[in-house]
Structures are given as C-alpha cells and as structure tokens.
Amino acid sequence: MHSYSLIAPAKINLYLEILGDRYDGFHELVMILQSIELADKIHIKPSDAEDIRLHCNHPQVPKDKSNLAYRAAKLICDTFPDVYANYGGIDLTIEKNIPVAAGLAGGSTNAAAVLVGLNLMWQLGLTHPELQDLAAQLGSDIPFCLSGGTAIATGRGEKLDPIRNLNNLWVVLAKYNNLSVSTAWAYQTYRQQYSQSYLSDPEDIKLRRAEVHSSPLVKAIIEQNGVKIGKLLYNDLEKIVLTHHSQVAQVKIAFAELDVLGTMMSGSGPTVFALCESEQKAQQVKQQVEASISDPELSLWVTKLSSGGIQLADDH
Ligand SMILES: C[C@@](CO)(OP(=O)(O)O)[C@H](O)COP(=O)(O)OP(=O)(O)OC[C@H]1O[C@@H](n2ccc(N)nc2=O)[C@H](O)[C@@H]1O
Numbered sequence: 001m002h003s004y005s006l007i008a009p010a011k012i013n014l015y016l017e018i019l020g021d022r023y024d025g026f027h028e029l030v031m032i033l034q035s036i037e038l039a040d041k042i043h044i045k046p047s048d049a050e051d052i053r054l055h056c057n058h059p060q061v062p063k064d065k066s067n068l069a070y071r072a073a074k075l076i077c078d079t080f081p082d083v084y085a086n087y088g089g090i091d092l093t094i095e096k097n098i099p100v101a102a103g104l105a106g107g108s109t110n111a112a113a114v115l116v117g118l119n120l121m122w123q124l125g126l127t128h129p130e131l132q133d134l135a136a137q138l139g140s141d142i143p144f145c146l147s148g149g150t151a152i153a154t155g156r157g158e159k160l161d162p163i164r165n166l167n168n169l170w171v172v173l174a175k176y177n178n179l180s181v182s183t184a185w186a187y188q189t190y191r192q193q194y195s196q197s198y199l200s201d202p203e204d205i206k207l208r209r210a211e212v213h214s215s216p217l218v219k220a221i222i223e224q225n226g227v228k229i230g231k232l233l234y235n236d237l238e239k240i241v242l243t244h245h246s247q248v249a250q251v252k253i254a255f256a257e258l259d260v261l262g263t264m265m266s267g268s269g270p271t272v273f274a275l276c277e278s279e280q281k282a283q284q285v286k287q288q289v290e291a292s293i294s295d296p297e298l299s300l301w302v303t304k305l306s307s308g309g310i311q312l313a314d315d316h
C-alpha cells in the first residue's frame with residue numbers, strides 16, 4: 001500500500017451574507033469562497049497500529065479525536081468497516097502552515113485532504129460527488145475545500161456553484177497570534193443581535209440567493225476586474241468580530257489607508273485580508289502594515305489567490 005502527501009489550501013471569503021435560520025440550528029448563507037495558495041501538507045500512510053494516529057507540529061491543533069482530520073479518517077473507517085478491518089491502521093501527519101481558528105478553513109481543508117488521501121490509499125473508488133457527501137457530513141466548509149477555486153456557496157455553505165476562477169490577484173493576510181475566534185460564537189452572537197432582520201419565507205431566501213448569483217461582485221469576478229472586486233467585498237460577521245476585537249478593526253483600517261484593491265475579514269475571523277494587483281504591491285503593503293502597527297503578535301503573510309482543491313504534493 002502506498003503513502004500519500006497532499007497539499008491542502010486555505011480559503012478566504014470574498015462575500016458572506018447571513019440570510020436566516022435553518023431547521024438544523026445552522027444559518028442559511030450565501031457566500032463567495034476563494035482558495036488561496038497558503039496551504040498545509042498532509043501525509044497519510046498505513047500503520048502497524050490498528051487505529052488512527054495523528055501528529056501535528058502546531059501547539060494549538062488538537063491531537064485527539066476532535067481533530068477534523070482524525071474525524072475524516074474515522075468517517076471513512078465507519079463507512080467502509082470491511083476495508084478498515086482488512087487494511088488496519090492509519091498514520092496522519094499535519095504540517096501546519098495555515099493559522100489556526102483564523103477564518104481560513106484550516107481544519108476543514110485538512111479533513112478534505114484526508115478524504116482524498118484515504119480514497120487513494122485504500123483504492124475506494126469514491127467519485128467526487130460521493131466525497132462531497134462525506135465532506136458535508138463533517139463540516140460546512142469542507143465540500144468547498146475539496147473542490148477549491150472560486151465558488152458561490154449556499155445552504156450551510158456546502159452547496160457549491162463554481163464560477164470563473166479568480167487566480168490573478170495577490171493577498172496579504174494579517175492575524176494576531178494571541179487572538180482566535182470561535183466560529184460558533186460568531187454566529188451565535190450574530191443571531192442574538194440581528195435575528196430580527198432574518199428572512200423567514202423560503203421564497204425570499206431563494207430570491208436573495210438569485211440576486212447574489214447575478215450581483216455586481218459575481219460579474220466583476222467573471223470579468224476578472226480586481227478594482228471592482230475590491231470595492232464589493234462583504235462579510236456580515238465583521239459586525240460582530242470587529243466590534244468585540246478593536247485590534248482587528250485597526251488592522252482593517254491600516255489596510256484601507258494603503259493602496260489596496262479592498263480589505264475584509266475572512267469568515268468568522270479574526271484574519272483580515274487585503275487584495276492587491278501584484279506580488280510587489282502585496283509585499284509593500286505587508287511592510288507598511290508591519291511598520292504602522294509594529295506589534296510582535298501581529299503576523300502577516302503574502303499569498304496568491306489560487307485554483308485550489310486538494311492536490312497530490314510533488315513528493316507524494
Ligand atoms: C464562517 C465560515 C465562512 O466560510 O468559515 P470559518 O470562519 O469557520 O473558516 C463558515 O461558515 C464556517 O464553516 P465551518 O467552520 O465548516 O463550520 P461548521 O464546523 O459546520 O460549524 C461550526 C459552527 O458554526 C455555526 N454555523 C456554521 C455554518 C452555518 N451555515 N451556520 C452556523 O451557524 C454553528 O454554530 C456551528 O456549530
């Protein structure tokens with residue numbers, strides 16, 4: 001049996017609108033999700049131990065059964081008990097480069113990589129739609145992490161309509177090392193403050209989704225027009241996270257004062273990103289923010305928008 005190494009890219013949210021409550025306690029969303037080149041590397045190999053073993057170099061990542069990569073492996077074992085009984089243990093190693101609890105889907109993309117890797121290692125022959133179904137059982141953002149690229153996401157975030165891939169722009173990411181935001185907390189706090197504006201009629205929700213599908217932002221993405229895209233970025237969860245964490249709001253202000261196409265918080269934060277038209281501009285923006293905020297706890301990365309999806313690493 002072969003071992004596999006996979007590249008698991010992070011995502012940013014170019015758009016995130018909360019439409020209303022769902023029957024399952026989650027929120028009905030319409031988002032535009034975008035892969036970026038910043039990625040973790042996941043190694044999957046057979047093991048003599050009869051269970052699932054997980055290793056990770058990052059102190060904030062849980063190494064137990066709550067890890068999303070572990071849960072993805074467990075879901076495959078439970079779905080194919082005969083194969084599991086036949087092949088035995090799984091050894092997973094996560095090389096973590098994506099900041100944790102940052103709004104960049106780090107755990108989700110690790111889980112997506114494990115689904116792809118085990119499908120290969122155990123030669124399960126699962127099709128892409130079958131992998132998407134398993135992904136949706138594990139978390140709302142995991143189906144997107146499997147496919148990557150640029151997509152409109154609806155439902156809980158698991159229903160995807162791919163659109164023209166935007167991969168010609170650069171992005172600067174900024175996150176305080178000592179600040180993480182729980183996604184559940186962000187949505188719950190949003191509900192407490194804004195549920196009076198939720199749409200409850202399914203027809204209204206359908207209408208709003210259709211509006212976003214033909215919105216100026218989607219048109220700008222199809223035209224690959226970075227200037228328009230930068231002005232149309234949107235995220236409802238900023239109302240919660242920026243209010244509770246003033247240093248995140250300050251990072252956004254620092255980006256907005258510079259020559260960037262646009263700036264927004266990603267997902268439930270606290271990472272704030274700025275879009276730039278070139279790598280040179282992105283590096284310059286990174287240096288300017290480092291100089292203006294000058295806090296050793298603030299980390300910045302320059303990366304590129306990408307076509308994403310889980311890929312085999314060159315040295316797999
Ligand atoms: C906010 C977003 C934006 O892309 O990303 P992150 O900031 O986590 O990266 C996503 O909606 C997060 O997706 P994901 O992190 O997969 O969420 P899940 O594990 O499914 O759910 C975590 C928690 O978020 C809340 N949740 C999530 C999705 C949704 N449509 N409605 C919700 O209310 C629920 O409280 C749930 O318990």
Ligand SMILES: Nc1ncnc2c1ncn2[C@@H]1O[C@H](COP(=O)(O)OP(=O)(O)O)[C@@H](O)[C@H]1O
Binds near residue numbers: 066067099107269
């Ligand atoms: N493989 C994983 N990588 C990172 N975090 C994980 C992983 N598995 C579980 N977690 C947990 O998920 C939480 C959310 O982390 P992450 O997926 O990085 O961020 P986000 O949901 O904001 O995109 C973390 O607090 C961490 O405890």
